[in-house]
Amino acid sequence: MSTLDVGVLVLMHDKEATRQDFIDALGTGVRLHWFHPVSHPLHKPAPWLQPLDLRQVPTLDAMIITGAPIDRLDFSAVHYYSEVTQLLDVLAAHHIPQLNVCWGAEAALHHDFGLHKVALEHKLFGAFRHTALATSALTEQLPAGFVAPHARYSDISVSALEQASGIQLLAVTADNHPLLATSDDGHNTYLFGHLEYRQDGLWAEHARETNGPEPRNNEDVTAYPWQQTRTTFFDAWLSLVSEHKDKFASLTA
Template identity: 30%
Template structure:
């Protein structure tokens, strides 16, 4: 089944070329079907790229998905046009009276700031609090995962000695949990961040489970035992070349970045990296939509 998005959204043409089953909102209104309503709080600077990455993963499911994009009203984005935001995005104030089957909160390049120093932190706190009663399941990515751990469970983040960037092997635990059903015992996923989360702190909280961690004991996939919150400290949604573009960007800025680990063939930035996490990314998003959104959400919200 398709994802339903506006035909004018730039991601529409890209996904159509990739043979992702998409449907514009006009056609969707003619079908007598109850789609899953997913709201995406997009905090990333390059919003159009993040839209395409997430829609690609949401479209690989037998379920019809209707997507609403949200941007923060308390932060002016300098890397996306106001016309794009006005045409395709809403703010929390305009949707807070609604209920959604699922929500995704993306990462954001604000890791080095204390949470309280982020200019939209109070607004994000309102959204996370609202989600407790208005959303069936919430998927948090990278910085948003750390924000959720901090807001909901009081678990902080810490600065890393150097940026964590690259594609890392992970091992799973609690293999019977449906979110990672079908996962290999070891799998790869990309990370790109300056801060970390203590595995011991997460394991010490009886409300949480760590489902996958790096071989260096860095937690990656976490879930609350009530299955309301899912936290991913990495970037399953990344394209094969996203880390390469980040590396080139930082070199251009004169930041002397480290080469992403286990990413470029022969550790040579001139060689094209392979996409080695695609299958597990699709599997996780499909499992989330099926087991934590579709099977848990009421047909009609009351």
């Protein structure tokens, strides 16, 4: 597999932890380009993180939009939501594969399909077992009851995803919260959980949040029940990105 150029729009609070999460999750063979919204200047600038340049986006092989600690706000109240939608439009126009994570998934589904997120009574927070609903390159190598971490205060309901035209729902928790969906054309992946998190990811989030709940099913900070899911998922996603890159190269040769 040739080196892939993957952009990451970093919206998470702890930018350095997010950087290390994705470096670790994506492994070698990937050249990462880190961006923050122009409309959201950094309080602590980092030399590795640059303002989003939409002119650069068409040169990328794929784009990741991370989660953000703002999922209890309406999209209209998020001052950089408009910039995110501009990015989504450029990605769509150039058929660039996307991985939209947690709030990024909700924002993309709202923009692309008009779906609305709903507030959860309690934060969905912990490591949960899942059921695959459909066969997909992203799920076919995962075992029954595979584990993935979730950390959010809102959802797009499973029923809304199932009823929407153009979306395939791939995996849900035992309590019927979505984990993974894709667009029918396969270009867009919507990951509601945080498979990029390293071993201490849930507990690190707990430490940042005042009066937040402790993660369920992850009582021991040294436990890492989603490690194999993480490796399998990101390997599969990068393979799809590589296939898309090769196909596009053959069409333009």
